Amino acid sequence: MITLLEARNIGKRFGGLQALSEVSLTIRKGEVYGLIGPNGAGKTTFFNVLTGAYTPDGGEFVFNGAPLPSGKPHLVVTQGIARTFQNIRLFRELTALENVMAGHHIRTTAGVWGILTQNKHTVEEERLTTERAYELLKYVGIERFATATAKNLSYGDQRRLEIARALATEPQLLALDEPAAGMNATETGQLKHLIEQIRGDGITVLLIEHDVKLVMGLCDRVAVLDFGRKIAEDVPAEVQKNEAVIGAYLGGGHKHAH
């Protein structure tokens, strides 16, 4: 299988806290890769470093064979990595459709002059952006709320909208930060279905999740972080048996792990 993303010895320190130390992992093209770990293990920090929100103290990311720019979120997105947030961050005053259209920003080129004169290129691009955004809303199943303001959508639909917005950037790697947080069993089931669909369409997924059932049922491979270190990386069935992992989740003594 082809490697899509390689993290090499990523380190990140916040004052006295080593949030990430020497984290290396490899994500292959077309898989769903799970990143799990107890609270505070460094999962979200890893996300933030990967997507350019933070600059790593050490190490680098290689994406599609080329190093990723660090600390420049918009360039990372252009390279083909899109993300969602743990606490939903939509553009509240925009409609669902406009949120997704905004996500298409980097794949469009109209400039101020084109907009002022409404030249052919701008008008055509605007039409395509609108249609494409609607298709994406359909893809995640919320097209009936296209003209509803984002802040008025239900929680589950907001999650879906965030995924649609991320997909609008045309990513090769979609990084989801706890997409099932706060969802009930039915919604989680639908989410699982959606992620499988996304993988089916050839987009690699990096998934941070607490819902162990979802991770085990969905991921091709799983890495486990604990105190900023990678303690395991394997297929789900093997990770579940890993003693270090059980120890991390249950707190040191892993004798009574079952």
Place this chain on the structure above:
Amino acid sequence: MNELALAVPWLGKRNPQAARWVVIAIAIAAPMIAMMFGRTWVRVLDFALLYILLALGLNLVVGFAGLLDLGYIAFYAVGAYTAAFLASPHFDVHLPIWVVLPLAAGFAATAGITLGFPVLRLRGDYLAIVTLGFGEIVRIFMNNLNYPINITNGPQGINSLDPIMLFGWDLSRNIQVSEDLAINSLFLYYYAFLACVAGSILFISRLQVSRVGRAWAAMRDDELAAKAIGINTRNMKLLAFSLGATFGGVSGVLFGTFQGFVSPESFSLMESIAVLTMVVFGGMGNIAGAIVGAIILSALPEILRHLAVPVQQALFGHVLLDPEVLRMLLLSLAMILMMLLRPAGLIPANAKYSHIRYLKAKGVTE
């Protein structure tokens, strides 16, 4: 334009097309109606149009891009002084308006970027404080650049700016159509300004429904998320500052040439706040709000000025409150009531950033 039509009470929602014509008719007929009450009122309308232009530009920065700018009047000053330098006896340079206007727009845009760079990382209150300082710096420069070399003529300001010449017409002179019919110069200015405002509305509403407008709105609603979908927030902020400043610069030129005189006291902090008040009062983040706010808050004080003295004399026999004091009192009162009763402004923003018509075939309606 659509937003403005929709904002027409009662008619707007029922028949937007008719409402649009009502708006156009009012805009064209307004100076004639005002003339019945005297030339002063036409002058008030001319100034109202300048304020609309300012409010539209500030709304771009504050309402669309979410960057609270308290020094906006500085760009107005840059425009006005550009006109004063390039078309007045002060340096004895007399360039035509077609040269002055783009130059002033360019200078104002440059000033906007100059302000934009240092404040890229600031938001909210901090941004407001720095922009406020910027506005004051510009005014103080204008006030003091008369020594050792006299550039701005200091507090006395610059006199007798060249009037606007359009296609050989001097807008400052009445046009004698026939023996007993003359078109007043104030009318000429009114329609010239109206054309500017109409062009600006068209430009801004196009910007709003575009990738730029959406990027601004995204940045305003959640800057981190905007970065996460690949929006270059630095460039978008600079674009907002420079485009907003351009509107300020253009209206500055119009103001200077219309008044024929510029001085630093026209560009005080109170003016910045007045324009911001118009935007907030009308409703931030939508074109109609900025326009309605500008009209009401620029015309009301004038009406007040004409009513306050006679009414007080009739009631108390003498003038208790100076109209200027009363103006500030009532403005503040209006703002307080507004915040209590309609915090989103007179016309709450319901701005569209997409054209649903592209999805008609898919059966999507508003």
